[in-house]
Amino acid sequence: MRVSxxxxxxxxxxxxxxxxxxxxxxxxxxxxxxxxxxxxxPFPRKEMIWAQWGLKDKLVADADVLLCHQCGDCTAYCPRxxxxxxxxxxxxxxxxxxxxxxxxxxxxxxDPKMLPMTVGLPAIIVLxxxxxxxxxxLPSSDQLVDQGFSxxxxxxxxxxxxxxxxxxxxIMLPAVGLALFSVFRGVSTLWKEMEKQYNVSAEFRPSTKQxxxxxxxxxxxEIIDHKRFRECTENADRVRGHKPLMLAFIGLLFxxxxxxxxxxxxxxxxxxxxxxxxxxxxxxxxxxVSAIALIVGIGILWGNRAAAEEKSGVKGSYYDWFLIYExxxxxxxxxxxxxxxxxxxxxxxxFMYYLHLVSVLMLFLxxxxxxxxHLVYRTFxxxxxxxxxxxxxxxxxxx
Amino acid sequence: xxxxxSGSVLVVGGGISGLTAALExxxxxxxxxLVEKNPYMGGRVAQLNQYFPKLCPPTCGLEIQFKRIRAxxxxxxxxxxxxxxxxGSAGNYEVTCVTAPRYVNNNxxxxxxxxxxxxxxxxxxxxxxxxxxxxxxxxxxxxFPAKYVLDKDACSAETLEAIKGACKYDAIDTDxxxxxxxxxxxxxxxxxxxxxxxxxxxxxLKVNSSKAIITNMQMERLASxxxxxxxxxxxxxxxxxxxxxxxxQCAGSRDENHLEYCSYICCMATMKQIxxxxxxxxxxxxxxxxxxxxxxxxxxxxxxxxMADENVHxxxxxxxxxxxxxxxxxxxxxxxxxxxDKVSQKVDLxxxxxxxxxxxxxxxxxxxxxxxxxxxxxxxxxxGMISCGCAKKAADVVTCAQSSTAAAMKAxxxxx
Numbered sequence: 001m002r003v004s005x006x007x008x009x010x011x012x013x014x015x016x017x018x019x020x021x022x023x024x025x026x027x028x029x030x031x032x033x034x035x036x037x038x039x040x041x042p043f044p045r046k047e048m049i050w051a052q053w054g055l056k057d058k059l060v061a062d063a064d065v066l067l068c069h070q071c072g073d074c075t076a077y078c079p080r081x082x083x084x085x086x087x088x089x090x091x092x093x094x095x096x097x098x099x100x101x102x103x104x105x106x107x108x109x110x111d112p113k114m115l116p117m118t119v120g121l122p123a124i125i126v127l128x129x130x131x132x133x134x135x136x137x138l139p140s141s142d143q144l145v146d147q148g149f150s151x152x153x154x155x156x157x158x159x160x161x162x163x164x165x166x167x168x169x170x171i172m173l174p175a176v177g178l179a180l181f182s183v184f185r186g187v188s189t190l191w192k193e194m195e196k197q198y199n200v201s202a203e204f205r206p207s208t209k210q211x212x213x214x215x216x217x218x219x220x221x222e223i224i225d226h227k228r229f230r231e232c233t234e235n236a237d238r239v240r241g242h243k244p245l246m247l248a249f250i251g252l253l254f255x256x257x258x259x260x261x262x263x264x265x266x267x268x269x270x271x272x273x274x275x276x277x278x279x280x281x282x283x284x285x286x287x288x289v290s291a292i293a294l295i296v297g298i299g300i301l302w303g304n305r306a307a308a309e310e311k312s313g314v315k316g317s318y319y320d321w322f323l324i325y326e327x328x329x330x331x332x333x334x335x336x337x338x339x340x341x342x343x344x345x346x347x348x349x350x351f352m353y354y355l356h357l358v359s360v361l362m363l364f365l366x367x368x369x370x371x372x373x374h375l376v377y378r379t380f381x382x383x384x385x386x387x388x389x390x391x392x393x394x395x396x397x398x399x
Numbered sequence: 400x401x402x403x404x405s406g407s408v409l410v411v412g413g414g415i416s417g418l419t420a421a422l423e424x425x426x427x428x429x430x431x432x433l434v435e436k437n438p439y440m441g442g443r444v445a446q447l448n449q450y451f452p453k454l455c456p457p458t459c460g461l462e463i464q465f466k467r468i469r470a471x472x473x474x475x476x477x478x479x480x481x482x483x484x485x486x487g488s489a490g491n492y493e494v495t496c497v498t499a500p501r502y503v504n505n506n507x508x509x510x511x512x513x514x515x516x517x518x519x520x521x522x523x524x525x526x527x528x529x530x531x532x533x534x535x536x537x538x539x540x541x542x543f544p545a546k547y548v549l550d551k552d553a554c555s556a557e558t559l560e561a562i563k564g565a566c567k568y569d570a571i572d573t574d575x576x577x578x579x580x581x582x583x584x585x586x587x588x589x590x591x592x593x594x595x596x597x598x599x600x601x602x603x604l605k606v607n608s609s610k611a612i613i614t615n616m617q618m619e620r621l622a623s624x625x626x627x628x629x630x631x632x633x634x635x636x637x638x639x640x641x642x643x644x645x646x647x648q649c650a651g652s653r654d655e656n657h658l659e660y661c662s663y664i665c666c667m668a669t670m671k672q673i674x675x676x677x678x679x680x681x682x683x684x685x686x687x688x689x690x691x692x693x694x695x696x697x698x699x700x701x702x703x704x705x706m707a708d709e710n711v712h713x714x715x716x717x718x719x720x721x722x723x724x725x726x727x728x729x730x731x732x733x734x735x736x737x738x739x740d741k742v743s744q745k746v747d748l749x750x751x752x753x754x755x756x757x758x759x760x761x762x763x764x765x766x767x768x769x770x771x772x773x774x775x776x777x778x779x780x781x782x783g784m785i786s787c788g789c790a791k792k793a794a795d796v797v798t799c800a801q802s803s804t805a806a807a808m809k810a811x812x813x814x815x
Binding site: 025026027028029030031032033037038039040041042045046077078079080081 | 603649653654655656657690691715716717718719720732733734735736739740741743
C-alpha cells in the first residue's frame with residue numbers, strides 16, 4: 001500500500017482538537033467498546049491510523065466518521081488518552097469545510113481567527129438592509145405593542161407584499177438558497193466518494209421516491225427517535241439536551257413555514273395577515289414552547305460539554321462551541337425580543353430583534369460549514385448505510 | 400563511619416530480590432535484618448510453576464538462596480513482619496517493625512498432626528483463593544521457614560482446643576500477640592515486590608462474570624504440582640479439561656486508566672504458559688490477543704518457538720469485551736487491527752495477562768519514600784534508601800537478581 005500523507009491535513013488535525021491523535025498505538029479497544037460500530041469493519045481504530053498517516057481522501061469518504069455520535073465511550077476506555085471521539089469530531093469538522101461551497105466562505109466560518117468576519121458579515125448585511133429600507137426609526141411603546149416588529153424595515157402601502165416581509169425575504173432567502181445548494185452539492189460529492197470507497201455499485205438505482213421512502217425516511221425516523229444516541233453509555237445525558245433541541249428546531253421550522261406561507265402567500269390575497277400573532281394562537285404557543293425547548297436543550301448540551309471538558313481537562317474546540325453559542329444566541333435574542341415587545345421597551349426590543357435577525361442569518365447561511373451541517377451529512381450517512389446493506393447493492397455483488 | 404553507625408542493613412521483602420540483596424550484603428560481612436510480611440520466604444517466585452525461558456521450577460534458585468541464608472550467621476530473618484515507620488538519615492536509621500502473631504512457635508516440626516485435628520478451613524491465598532486449606536496450615540509444600548501458621552480468626556474455640564491437644568511439641572501458642580520492635584541500621588533496601596493488578600478493575604473484561612476467566616498468576620498455580628489441581632490445568636468451578644484457551648495481553652498494563660507502564664513479563668509469561676498447556680493438551684487451539692509482543696533480547700528465540708506452533712494463533716488487537724457463555728466458556732471480543740475485522744473468539748478458558756503493580760504503592764508514600772508516578776520506589780543511595788527488583792520497576796527474575804546485587808552494593812556503602 002502506498003501512503004501519501006497530506007501534511008496540511010495532519011497540521012489541521014493537530015489544531016482542531018485532534019492533537020491527541022499521535023498517542024494512538026492501535027490497540028483497537030475503541031472499535032470494540034463503541035456501541036455504534038458494526039461487526040464487519042468497526043470504527044474508530046481504522047480512522048485513527050488513517051488520520052495519523054494523513055490519509056485525508058479516505059477519511060472524507062468514510063461514512064463511519066459521520067455515523068460516530070461522539071458519545072465518548074471509546075475515549076473513556078482508551079488506554080493512551082488518544083481521545084478517538086474527539087479526533088472523529090475534528091475529522092467531521094474538516095469534512096464540512098472540505099465539501100463546503102463556496103470554499104472561501106467555508107474556510108472563513110471554520111477558522112477561529114476569522115470570527116470577527118464571520119459575525120461581522122451577517123451583522124453588516126442586516127444593518128445595510130435596515131439602512132436601505134429606510135425604516136430605521138424606533139416606534140413608540142404603543143406602536144411596538146400593537147405592530148410588533150412588523151415595521152422593522154418600514155412600511156409601504158403596496159398591499160400585496162409587506163415591506164418588512166420583502167426585506168426579510170431579501171436577506172434570508174438567498175442565504176437559505178445558498179446553504180441548500182451547498183449541502184446538496186456537498187452531499188452529492190460525498191455520496192459518490194462513499195460509493196467509490198465502499199466499492200458500492202448497483203445495476204438498478206433506486207428511484208427518487210424509492211430512495212426517500214426506503215432509505216431517507218427510515219433514517220430520519222431513527223434520528224428523531226435518538227436510537228443511536230441512547231446506546232452511548234458515557235455521555236448518555238446528551239439525549240436530554242439534544243432531543244428537546246431537535247424537536248424545537250422542527251417546531252420552529254413549522255412555525256417559520258406557517259408564517260412564511262401566511263404572510264408571503266396568503267398575505268398577498270388576504271389583508272391583516274401581518275403583525276404579531278395573539279399569544280393564544282396555537283402556532284404562537286408552539287413557537288414559544290419551541291423557543292423555550294431550544295434554550296433548555298442547548299443549555300443542557302452547553303453544561304454537558306463544559307462539564308466534560310472540565311473533567312478531561314481539554315480545551316474545547318471552536319467547531320463545537322461556535323454552534324452552541326450560535327443556537328443559544330438565536331434562542332435568547334428571539335425570546336428576548338418578544339419579551340421586550342410585550343413589556344414595550346422599543347430601543348431594547350429593536351436591538352434584540354436586530355441581533356435575532358443576525359443570529360438567524362448566521363444559522364442559515366453557515367449551516368453547511370458549521371457543526372450544524374451534521375443534520376444533513378449524518379442523515380445521508382445513515383441513508384447510505386441502509387443503501388449499502390440493501391438488496392440494490394448486496395444482491396448484485398453476490399450475483 | 401559515623402559514631403552511631405550500627406554497620407547493619409535492613410532488607411524489606413523476602414522474595415527473590417530481597418533474598419538476593421540480603422545475602423550479597425551479609426556475605427561481605429554486614430549484619431542484615433530481613434523482614435517479610437508473609438509467613439514464608441520466596442515471594443511471587445515461590446508461586447510460579449516454572450521460570451522462563453529455561454522452564455525450571457522455582458525451587459531451583461530459591462533452594463540455593465535458602466541454603467545460603469541458613470549457612471549465614473549475619474542474617475536475621477523476620478516473617479509476618481512489616482515496617483511501621485522509618486526515621487533518621489543515612490548511616491543512622493531507626494526503623495520500627497511489627498510482627499503479626501503466628502500462633503505457632505519454633506517447636507513446630509511440621510509433623511502435620513494439627514491439620515488432621517483441625518475442622519475449620521480458610522481460603523488459600525497462596526493459590527489465589529482457588530481452593531481451601533485447613534485453618535492451621537503450611538503455606539506451601541516447600542515453605543521456608545518450615546513452620547505452620549494458624550489463622551485464629553477462622554477457627555472456632557473447639558477447633559483451637561483440638562489443635563492444641565493434637566500437638567505433641569507444645570508448638571501452638573494462641574496467646575501470642577502482635578510484637579513491635581526497633582532496628583538501628585545504616586541503610587534500607589526496599590525489595591517489596593509486586594502484586595498482580597486487580598482484574599476486577601478492568602470493568603469491560605468482567606472477570607467475575609465467569610469462572611472461565613482467570614489471571615496469569617492463577618494459571619501458574621493451576622499448572623504447579625503443588626497447586627490446587629496438582630498441576631492439571633482444569634477450569635475452576637467445573638473442573639472441565641479446557642478444549643481451547645485464550646490469552647488477553649496487556650490486561651491493565653500500558654493503559655493510562657490502570658497501569659500506564661509495560662509490565663515487561665506478561666508476554667513471556669503467556670508464552671511460557673503456552674508450554675504448560677501444550678504439555679497437557681497437545682492439540683488445543685490457543686488464541687493470544689496482543690497489542691505488541693515484547694520479548695526482548697534472548698527471549699526472541701522463545702517467541703519464535705511458540706509462534707511456530709500451528710495451533711497457537713496470534714491476533715493483533717486488544718480484547719475489550721468478554722462475554723460469559725452458557726456452556727461455561729467465554730467469548731473474547733477484539734478488532735483484528737491487521738484485517739480490520741471484528742473478532743469474536745469463543746474459548747473454554749481465558750487467561751488475563753495482568754501486570755505488576757508495586758506492592759508498597761500506598762505504604763511507600765506514607766513512609767516518606769521517594770516514589771514515581773506509578774508507585775515504584777526511586778532509589779536514593781546517598782540517603783541510604785535503595786530500591787530493587789519489582790519495587791523499583793517491573794522486571795523479570797534475572798533483572799531483579801541483578802538490581803538486587805547492585806542494591807546490596809549501594810547499601811553496604813551507605814554507612815561510610
